[in-house]
Amino acid sequence: MAIAVSARSLTKSFGRREVLHGVDFEVQAGSVFGVIGPNAAGKTTTMRCLLDIIRPTGGEVRVLGVDPRTGGPELRRRIGYLPGELFLEGRVTGRKLLSHYQAISGPVPPGRIDELAQRLGLDLDRHTRKLSKGNKQKLGLVQAFMHQPELLVLDEPTSGLDPLVQQEFHSMLREARQRGQTVFLSSHVLSEVQQTADTVAILRGGRIIAVESVAGLREGAVRHLRFTATGTAAADAVALLGTVPGAGNVEVLESNGTVTLSAVLEGPIQPLLQALGRLELTDLVLEEPDLEESVLKMYAGPGEGVR
CATH class of the missing domain: 3.30.70.260 (ACT domain)
Known part of the structure; x- marks a missing residue:
């Protein structure tokens, strides 16, 4: 099976402090890959290296067959990204903000934005400054999913969502996998990835200490x-x-x-x-x-x- 995302000996230092220590993993195309670990384990740093938000200090990264440092806008249009800390322009409605994202991300199927908003219980006509944390998170999910990207990179995606919306999000993940999309998902809560992930990597202190299928984790649990x-x-x-x-x-x-x-x-x-x-x-x-x-x-x- 094709490899959608890979890292080889990935390291990242901030000044003299190395925070990723030779991270290695592969994500098969069309699968859901969950990275779990306590806060400050290196999950967000790893994701930012994959997306060329920050540059690795060493090692090799490939995303959809491309080095993210040279992939440019063409690669980014193939990716849907939800950051762990979502900052939104506050003087526009959710609908106008998504229209702006649509112009950047590429074609969005007709009616797709309204469909996702309805499923998540999001009012697109409210100004983003008036949205609660949970509703801002819903808006972030819509912008990540709306153009049906080849790869979804989701950092703590259920943060701020109530349980019913979390279940709807899990349904969206399963549908994405059925369409052949690849999902790279991080969380510090195992139950969040357990429901949908095919493979789970456990990250601690900037090192991957185990990579297991969910079935494998259950056998040794x-x-x-x-x-x-x-x-x-x-x-x-x-x-x-x-x-x-x-x-x-x-x-x-x-x-x-x-x-x-x-x-x-x-x-x-x-x-x-x-x-x-x-x-x-x-x-x-x-x-x-x-x-x-x-x-x-x-x-x-x-x-x-x-x-």
Whole structure:
């Protein structure tokens, strides 16, 4: 499959401080690529390097097959960008502002702007200075999506949006992917990218520490387990659970001939099922994988760089 965006040994320094340390990734065309990380991990800096808003200190970047430093307006018209900090001209209506963007970005299908505004619940005839943060964010989303670009670069796109509008945004992302558009999405909230991303890169302190499919993250995620068994001693049940790879943090409650154990499981569940098959279970709860908990463990570490 074609590669829409790539970075090789990408570094960026501000003065003597290096804030991106040899970042490497590839984004397949037609996919949704999510970059997650705590604030000040380097997400925004990476995006700005991709868009030639700032220049890398070292390494190589390709966007839609082009070096963004030489792509010029022709490349920019193929991209829809929503910055993390959106500044809008305050003396015009949203409709007039989008008309200005349309002249820059290129052809927009008839009725497309009104359709997106209606879906997001945005009044285009209000002056932008009177818009709330959430409505300004909606306006930014419309300008990014309206010309159906080959590549969408979205920095914290759901910031300020209420839950219902967030769901509509996720629908827009899925439709973009179905049309073959590529999406590069950043967030510090895993659940935001989990719903729509094909691949997730975890960025910490200016370094990518993992690149995984969402399915891969789920396989290695933290699960919380609780079961009750009869006909076995607590020590034997604990020892049996100790044979399961990734099982830990075991707590035991023994009462009236039954044993209840709670534990945390990191890894595949098949070994757990094989072990539990030796017990007489009266109750079993295995919670959905907690991806947030797994990723927070990856976040833990020394200094974080910049956004």
